[in-house]
Amino acid sequence: MNDWTPKPIPSTALASLPLTPEEGFVLSRLDGFTAVRHLPALTGFPPERIQAILARLVEHGAVLPAPTPAPESPPAPKTGATSEERQAGGEEPLPTGEEEPAREEEEEPEDAEVEAAAGNWRQLFERRLHPLPEDERASRARGAEDPELSAFCFDPVPAVIKSVLENMRVGLGHARLIARHHHNPVGLEALCGRAAFASDAGVRRWLVRNPQLSSSLFRRLWSGRRLMEQYKVAMDRDVPEGTRRTAREVMRTRFNTAPAEERVELILNTEGRVLASLVGLAVDGKTAALLCGRTYRSPMLIQNIARWSAAPPALIVHLLKQEAVRRQPQLRQLLQRHPNAPADARRGG
Numbered sequence: 001m002n003d004w005t006p007k008p009i010p011s012t013a014l015a016s017l018p019l020t021p022e023e024g025f026v027l028s029r030l031d032g033f034t035a036v037r038h039l040p041a042l043t044g045f046p047p048e049r050i051q052a053i054l055a056r057l058v059e060h061g062a063v064l065p066a067p068t069p070a071p072e073s074p075p076a077p078k079t080g081a082t083s084e085e086r087q088a089g090g091e092e093p094l095p096t097g098e099e100e101p102a103r104e105e106e107e108e109p110e111d112a113e114v115e116a117a118a119g120n121w122r123q124l125f126e127r128r129l130h131p132l133p134e135d136e137r138a139s140r141a142r143g144a145e146d147p148e149l150s151a152f153c154f155d156p157v158p159a160v161i162k163s164v165l166e167n168m169r170v171g172l173g174h175a176r177l178i179a180r181h182h183h184n185p186v187g188l189e190a191l192c193g194r195a196a197f198a199s200d201a202g203v204r205r206w207l208v209r210n211p212q213l214s215s216s217l218f219r220r221l222w223s224g225r226r227l228m229e230q231y232k233v234a235m236d237r238d239v240p241e242g243t244r245r246t247a248r249e250v251m252r253t254r255f256n257t258a259p260a261e262e263r264v265e266l267i268l269n270t271e272g273r274v275l276a277s278l279v280g281l282a283v284d285g286k287t288a289a290l291l292c293g294r295t296y297r298s299p300m301l302i303q304n305i306a307r308w309s310a311a312p313p314a315l316i317v318h319l320l321k322q323e324a325v326r327r328q329p330q331l332r333q334l335l336q337r338h339p340n341a342p343a344d345a346r347r348g349g
Contacts, residue, residue, distance in 0.1 A: 004066040006054055007032045010173060010202055017060045026053045027062055031201040033232065038269065118177070125151040138163040145169060153177035161187035165194060172200055179206035185214045192217060208233050208247075211240045218246050227251060227258055227266040231274055248277050260286040267291070272304025281310060288312040296322045299331060306334035313340045 008030050019027065022045070029043055039050045057063040124147060129137060134157050141152040141163035152164050153174050161182055164170060175197040182188060188210065192198040198221060207213050207221070222230055233239055234247035255263060255278060264287060266274055283291075292314050296302050302319055305311050316338050325331045335341060 003035055003037070005033065005035045006030050006057070006066075007064045008201060009062060009064060010176065012062050013171075014062065017062060019057075019060065019062070022049075023053050023056055023060075026050065027057055028199060028201075030063065031205060031229075038228070118181075121147055121150040121177070122154050122181075124148070125154040129155070134159065142166050150174060150177060154181050156182070156184060158184050158186035158190060162190045165190055172197065172202065175200065176202045176206055179203045179210060183210065183212045185212050185217070188213060189217060192221060208236070208239050208243055211242075213240075213243055215242070215246045218243060219250055222247065222250055223254065225254075227254055227262050228269060230254060231266060231270060234277065252278060252281060255281055260284065260290055263287045264290045267305075268294070268301070271298055271301040272308070273300075275304050275308040279309065283310065283312065288314055291315050292318040297324050299324060299328065302331050303334060306331065306338055309339065311338060311340055313342055316341045 008027065014027070026039070026043055026045070029039065036047075036050065036054070039045070040047050043050065045053070054063060058065045129140075129148070129151055132140070137152065137155060137157070137160045141149070141155070141160050144152055144164075144167060146169070149164065149167060149169055150173070152160060154177070155161060155164075161178055161184075164174065164178070175191060175194070178187065178191050179202075182191070188207065191203070192207075197203050204221065208218070222233065230247055230251040234244050234251055236244070239247070251274075255266075260283075263283060291312075296319060302322070302324060305315065305319065316335055319325055320332065320335050325335065
């Protein structure tokens with residue numbers, strides 16, 4: 001169950017659901033990419049509470065149910081030592097630390113019906129609505145009904161998009177169409193002027209993939225988000241490089257002021273890969289104490305910390321005591337060569 005990635009149902013009319021404040025808060029944190037095991041850190045609720053809330057959200061029809069596990073296949077015959085056995089024997093090679101972090105779950109393709117409908121709406125716009133004068137389109141969009149209202153979401157003119165947003169029938173489905181298909185920064189600014197749309201996970205997902213998302217708008221929307229959310233944007237290969245660069249800058253700024261628990265969450269959940277983007281930034285005493293209070297078994301995480309120039313001396317000493325380091329001389333040597341390693345640790349065998 002911890003590997004399940006809850007996915008909100010875009011077509012659900014959330015305003016009509018009898019959600020409690022806790023259920024609404026958890027639902028607002030679901031982006032379709034975050035696994036259940038990370039939700040306690042994102043929400044502050046214990047795992048059992050998260051499970052109960054997700055069960056109710058599924059009952060309400062706001063979240064897709066967890067997939068039924070496939071029957072287990074017979075274990076494959078062993079052809080050699082397992083990774084755990086190799087590690088126990090000190091044979092496991094050090095990871096390079098340069099791999100791009102794998103996604104928790106590959107994004108599923110959009111529902112075929114939604115894709116087909118979007119194609120029909122675009123065709124309706126191009127054939128029947130686009131030939132009309134801009135003023136007429138803007139006027140018509142204010143009172144349009146679907147499918148015309150959805151077709152107007154493909155209009156490239158910001159004034160028409162503003163009229164769509166003034167339409168009383170506009171909903172999250174229309175907002176997501178605009179975020180995905182409208183390529184004018186002015187129209188995207190108008191879209192994000194509606195707080196209900198700007199906070200929607202689907203709208204945000206398509207916004208960061210839109211090459212016309214301005215740096216200023218990204219900073220306004222993401223500066224207050226959790227570090228893990230900012231990191232995911234910075235590493236998402238579907239996000240334009242300009243937005244990824246801004247996300248890294250925002251993440252560095254946020255790292256300086258984020259709570260210690262949030263910093264530790266970022267370092268541990270990324271197995272230290274994020275540290276390459278945090279060069280020149282140090283951590284406070286509480287963050288160092290939280291990092292020193294854990295047991296480390298991942299060679300990747302230990303190696304990335306060993307290459308982190310700002311790693312606190314106490315953390316270096318703590319890592320040298322770990323069983324994973326004692327089993328692998330390469331890791332011990334990396335830590336002993338660290339500029340912050342105490343003199344007695346450098347002399348240690």
